[in-house]
Amino acid sequence: MSRTFIGMPAFPKAAAVSTQNRQMRANLTHATHTIRDKRARAVAELDDWAELRLAGKQIKDRTLARLDEYLVQAEAAVTAAGGTVHWAADAAEANRIVADLVKATGEREVVKVKSMATQEIGLNEALAAEGITAYETDLAELIVQLGDDLPSHILVPAIHRNRGEIREIFRDNMASWGRPAPEGLTDTPADLAEAARLHLREKFLRAKVAVSGANFLVAETGTLVVLESEGNGRMCLTLPETLISVVGIEKVVPTWQDLEVFLQLLPRSSTAERMNPYTSTWTGAADGDGPSDFHLVLLDNGRTDTLADQVGRQALRCIRCSACLNVCPVYERAGGHAYGSPYPGPIGAILTPQLRGLQSEVDASLPYASSLCGACYEVCPVAIDIPEVLVHLREKVAEQGGAGHRLERAAMKSASWLLDHPAAYSTALKASRLARGVQPRRLPLPGAAKAWTDSRDLPPLPEQSFRSWWKERTPDQSDRNKPNAPNARTEPTDRDQQDGAN
Amino acid sequence: MRVALFLTCVNDALYPDTGRAVVTVLERLGVEVDFPTGQTCCGQPQYNTGYRRETEPLVRRMAEVFADYDHVVTPSGSCAAMVRDNYPRIGARTRAEGRGTALERAAGALVPKVHELTEFLVDVLGVTDVGASFPHTVTYHPSCHGLRMLGLGDRPRRLLQAVRGLNLVELPGAEECCGFGGTFAVKNAAVSTAMGQDKVRNARSTGAEVLCGADNSCLMHLGGLLHRQDEPLRALHIAEILAATEDLPDGPPTRPTNGPTDGPTESLVVSA
Numbered sequence A: 001m002s003r004t005f006i007g008m009p010a011f012p013k014a015a016a017v018s019t020q021n022r023q024m025r026a027n028l029t030h031a032t033h034t035i036r037d038k039r040a041r042a043v044a045e046l047d048d049w050a051e052l053r054l055a056g057k058q059i060k061d062r063t064l065a066r067l068d069e070y071l072v073q074a075e076a077a078v079t080a081a082g083g084t085v086h087w088a089a090d091a092a093e094a095n096r097i098v099a100d101l102v103k104a105t106g107e108r109e110v111v112k113v114k115s116m117a118t119q120e121i122g123l124n125e126a127l128a129a130e131g132i133t134a135y136e137t138d139l140a141e142l143i144v145q146l147g148d149d150l151p152s153h154i155l156v157p158a159i160h161r162n163r164g165e166i167r168e169i170f171r172d173n174m175a176s177w178g179r180p181a182p183e184g185l186t187d188t189p190a191d192l193a194e195a196a197r198l199h200l201r202e203k204f205l206r207a208k209v210a211v212s213g214a215n216f217l218v219a220e221t222g223t224l225v226v227l228e229s230e231g232n233g234r235m236c237l238t239l240p241e242t243l244i245s246v247v248g249i250e251k252v253v254p255t256w257q258d259l260e261v262f263l264q265l266l267p268r269s270s271t272a273e274r275m276n277p278y279t280s281t282w283t284g285a286a287d288g289d290g291p292s293d294f295h296l297v298l299l300d301n302g303r304t305d306t307l308a309d310q311v312g313r314q315a316l317r318c319i320r321c322s323a324c325l326n327v328c329p330v331y332e333r334a335g336g337h338a339y340g341s342p343y344p345g346p347i348g349a350i351l352t353p354q355l356r357g358l359q360s361e362v363d364a365s366l367p368y369a370s371s372l373c374g375a376c377y378e379v380c381p382v383a384i385d386i387p388e389v390l391v392h393l394r395e396k397v398a399e400q401g402g403a404g405h406r407l408e409r410a411a412m413k414s415a416s417w418l419l420d421h422p423a424a425y426s427t428a429l430k431a432s433r434l435a436r437g438v439q440p441r442r443l444p445l446p447g448a449a450k451a452w453t454d455s456r457d458l459p460p461l462p463e464q465s466f467r468s469w470w471k472e473r474t475p476d477q478s479d480r481n482k483p484n485a486p487n488a489r490t491e492p493t494d495r496d497q498q499d500g501a502n
Numbered sequence B: 001m002r003v004a005l006f007l008t009c010v011n012d013a014l015y016p017d018t019g020r021a022v023v024t025v026l027e028r029l030g031v032e033v034d035f036p037t038g039q040t041c042c043g044q045p046q047y048n049t050g051y052r053r054e055t056e057p058l059v060r061r062m063a064e065v066f067a068d069y070d071h072v073v074t075p076s077g078s079c080a081a082m083v084r085d086n087y088p089r090i091g092a093r094t095r096a097e098g099r100g101t102a103l104e105r106a107a108g109a110l111v112p113k114v115h116e117l118t119e120f121l122v123d124v125l126g127v128t129d130v131g132a133s134f135p136h137t138v139t140y141h142p143s144c145h146g147l148r149m150l151g152l153g154d155r156p157r158r159l160l161q162a163v164r165g166l167n168l169v170e171l172p173g174a175e176e177c178c179g180f181g182g183t184f185a186v187k188n189a190a191v192s193t194a195m196g197q198d199k200v201r202n203a204r205s206t207g208a209e210v211l212c213g214a215d216n217s218c219l220m221h222l223g224g225l226l227h228r229q230d231e232p233l234r235a236l237h238i239a240e241i242l243a244a245t246e247d248l249p250d251g252p253p254t255r256p257t258n259g260p261t262d263g264p265t266e267s268l269v270v271s272a
């Protein structure tokens, strides 16, 4: 049974280890650069991309603002179409609902369509604890499951693996999950795909129960929508008798017309395709057409709290395209596992700590897992200002204190005081020059000096600060340099001039 | 036209040559430059680390210090972006928290005046040839703030291309972050270093003598890696290249290389 993210170390610690993994970094760099270049080309084909992006953002914002109404509308529509709606406040409740539904069918196996929501709640592990085996049918998800591994990417959970590693995993582990890998399996993509196809076909044909997520839930008709590219999803959505879909409450869109925008934004952003290969929609249950029993589990699990945060709520616009992961230089080096959640990369850094809260060490470290370079914001098809939310969450972490933040706040406070008192600041610059070679290592963070100098040298202090040079250059003009006399709030200007003595 | 130099704290304390170079370039172009000594720091380190409240007095100070000037010029893309992107947010938050509108108004008045150096040269003064001479091979790293937040575009490259004798070579992966990121450089030192090393490797592959940028914070990180790795490549601020002329002694003007870190380190870290 696959592992969980529970008990992962905080991001800096995990990343310090994973960054040293050359194989993983090479795999990731290759994969992310390939997809990011393809995405850029696919996006450049549309001359109205900026307008589409804005439309996507606005539809999501408008929907989130009246989410309660749309959810009630969706529930009524699903029910009218012969489905059953369940509301789950948290992961435990959602897992219990799904396990009970499966048990009621008398089955002990389910096939699964790749789903972020079920990973978020740890459904497979919860089902295993009830004696139910969940089979992942997405190729990358299958690789992760067979390898007793954790997903490291939203779209390509096994992105950290190369072909050779995948061959090994298939050869060693397929037999214990069902049909063994064919004799003499090579690591060519066609061979690997064929092995997976044969292995999975048995599961599709036998399965009586399927579990899925959904990319969208159309409120006006109660229709669920899944976008995928392998066809395994469509098999799971049509062959079994019972279908259980676990869907985050933020997946609602009001109308079919709104879908049009996202059916353009999502494939181009995620797989760089003009249109994704399989778009499946299903509405309730109908006799003789697909599953005869349909259940929708609407999942909150921290989303209502996220919605209450004016800055942070924009994370709920996310359509899980993974474009932000593919351009993120931090993700590329640290790998997905370092984020300690099924949501890695920039979106994970803002979504996970909002869904789970900032209490744990790993969640409190995630808002800092970014250089704020802004590449994620630039590519996001629904314009989530990830850097803005990161800084917003950092403020919350800093406020809650603990783990060095009390010390840091004190350092920041004293730095702010110094910087708001130019005369004292000037004196400090002068003092630092007297103790040459010392001051620049006084970085205003605990442990900062060592963290810097482990890999980098610091510049030597120059003979003279700029301000002292300026005063030597224009000694008689120092008076005109103080409009509104902010200096007067602090100390007399002539104290500043001492700095020039160096 | 009253033009104030906003030098930023890093440049003031560690890279005064960059400030002198800005003064040289602007005066050569006939601009009278002033340096109001009431200035200190824009508050970016505090803000980006999650200490917005601690940033507020610095926002107020910046607005007051530069209130009388038509233009404020800074050789730091990230500090310009801090003012442009975050000062309005900081102002709006103080209003939303019922603490008046003064800070929002002051910040709002400052924002349109602040120009990053290459923006000021190209957009306000309308020049790309600043009369510089720098006969060396140079590659340019367009720091994230300049690239994405300020949208500097090809302004720095146009300025460099107009420098006599300068051979500008493209940096592979130019648009990728160098890994500095303020406190990120120490809070996530391993990833920061890995990013910087890739940047340095790309810069080395160009065969350039000088890795140029418009932000000394990034250059401090990259220069520190270069020095630690004993690279002949040097990091240099674009202002120092634009200030160089044929009258200067031979060789590219350059800041002293980053020094070895002798003496105690950990014990000297400010702890309160």
Ligand code: SF4
Residues within 6 Å of the ligand: A269, A317, A318, A319, A320, A321, A322, A323, A324, A325, A347, A376, A379, A380, A381, A382, A383, A384
């Ligand atoms: S945050 Fe934006 S770019 Fe990242 S996965 Fe979500 S929608 Fe895609």
